Amino acid sequence: RAGTKKELPDHFKAYRHVWVAVEIEHGQVHSVSFELLGEGRKLADKRGVELGAVVMGDDRAALDAAAAQCFEYGADVVYVVEDPALAHYRNETSTSVLTHLVETYKPEILLLGATNLGRDLAGAVATTLRTGLTADCTELAIDEEGSLAATRPTFGGSLLCTIFTLNFRPQMATVRPRVMPMPARQEGRTGRIVEYAPAIVEADIVTKVLDFLADRDSDKANLPYADIVVAGGLGLRSAENFQLVRKLAEVLGAEYGGSRPLVQKGWITADRQIGQTGKTIRPRLYIAAGISGAIQHRVGVEGADVIVAINTDPAAPIFEFAHLGIVADAVTLLPALTEALAAR
Ligand code: FAD
Numbered sequence: 001r002a003g004t005k006k007e008l009p010d011h012f013k014a015y016r017h018v019w020v021a022v023e024i025e026h027g028q029v030h031s032v033s034f035e036l037l038g039e040g041r042k043l044a045d046k047r048g049v050e051l052g053a054v055v056m057g058d059d060r061a062a063l064d065a066a067a068a069q070c071f072e073y074g075a076d077v078v079y080v081v082e083d084p085a086l087a088h089y090r091n092e093t094s095t096s097v098l099t100h101l102v103e104t105y106k107p108e109i110l111l112l113g114a115t116n117l118g119r120d121l122a123g124a125v126a127t128t129l130r131t132g133l134t135a136d137c138t139e140l141a142i143d144e145e146g147s148l149a150a151t152r153p154t155f156g157g158s159l160l161c162t163i164f165t166l167n168f169r170p171q172m173a174t175v176r177p178r179v180m181p182m183p184a185r186q187e188g189r190t191g192r193i194v195e196y197a198p199a200i201v202e203a204d205i206v207t208k209v210l211d212f213l214a215d216r217d218s219d220k221a222n223l224p225y226a227d228i229v230v231a232g233g234l235g236l237r238s239a240e241n242f243q244l245v246r247k248l249a250e251v252l253g254a255e256y257g258g259s260r261p262l263v264q265k266g267w268i269t270a271d272r273q274i275g276q277t278g279k280t281i282r283p284r285l286y287i288a289a290g291i292s293g294a295i296q297h298r299v300g301v302e303g304a305d306v307i308v309a310i311n312t313d314p315a316a317p318i319f320e321f322a323h324l325g326i327v328a329d330a331v332t333l334l335p336a337l338t339e340a341l342a343a344r
Pocket of ligand 1 (some may be wrong): 156233292297310331
């Protein structure tokens with residue numbers, strides 16, 4: 001907390017409620033938005049306020065479906081914004097809509113996913129509203145004075161800092177997918193809908209979406225949402241040996257990934273890096289072969305239900321948080337494991 005806590009200015013009192021700006025891609029709500037609704041619900045209950053969700057788009061059916069899901073994941077109010085100009089995400093249109101809604105309804109806290117879209121939108125909205133934004137948070141809480149305490153890693157991950165937006169409203173934060181747990185869905189739960197028709201003039205928008213090109217990378221990783229993840233580290237010693245990780249992943253129907261040095265060595269692509277500066281994962285099963293378990297790796301995998309570590313060094317830090325530890329040479333064990341599982 002920089003400086004001493006000041007008395008909150010009177011006009012801050014108009015700001016109430018917790019909001020989540022919901023991300024919709026190809027008509028589907030991004031899971032990070034549900035994770036944020038779960039977290040937002042806790043913050044709203046602590047503050048004794050409502051939880052709001054903002055959904056934007058051009059497709060009425062998709063918006064209605066998204067609103068229904070938001071209620072089931074904890075929202076009390078859903079602000080539905082329908083306009084043909086919102087068919088595809090564009091920074092200017094979404095920023096202007098969200099900014100207008102915030103200025104009208106004055107939420108005290110506004111949360112977005114730290115996805116490509118969420119990062120793009122959150123920065124622009126915070127700048128337009130001239131408020132603070134804490135990006136890539138790992139923990140959100142309400143402090144004893146009622147402010148949002150947004151915690152994120154700093155100094156290259158060697159420290160965690162808790163940031164308070166003392167002088168501006170709303171208090172904004174982004175959170176990466178899978179950092180927060182998925183809340184339980186309460187089927188049939190409903191709430192209030194607030195409609196907002198922004199009347200955007202297409203001719204005034206500088207950015208035009210001409211076409212969408214499908215991502216042709218068939219090898220694209222989906223680590224954050226994988227059920228099983230097999231990963232390798234420097235202990236595997238070579239890119240050839242890393243293929244043993246891929247083979248085991250294939251047999252298990254799992255995603256594969258690795259520690260940061262493997263990206264630096266070019267053994268894996270950056271979207272497969274697991275850890276603080278890579279992906280956060282929450283699989284049912286995580287198998288780590290030849291990974292030491294440095295803190296920057298650990299923070300990305302701690303949410304896994306079961307962690308199995310294979311390491312030659314019984315004193316490796318990964319054994320401190322693995323559920324099952326195997327002291328063995330991964331280069332020998334991985335093929336044997338793959339063969340045994342393939343035979344089942
Ligand atoms: P090492 O630490 O070298 O460990 C190799 C392990 O393999 C050892 O424990 C060894 O006992 C074991 N081993 C050796 N031979 C075998 C064998 N034959 N069979 C089985 N085990 C064997 N790291 C990440 O992973 N993700 C991040 O997002 C990340 N972000 C970072 C951000 C910052 C700012 C910094 C400073 C660092 C970051 N790091 C990150 C790096 C991190 O600190 C570690 O250096 C890295 O995780 C170590 O990778 P490793 O475990 O593969 O290698």
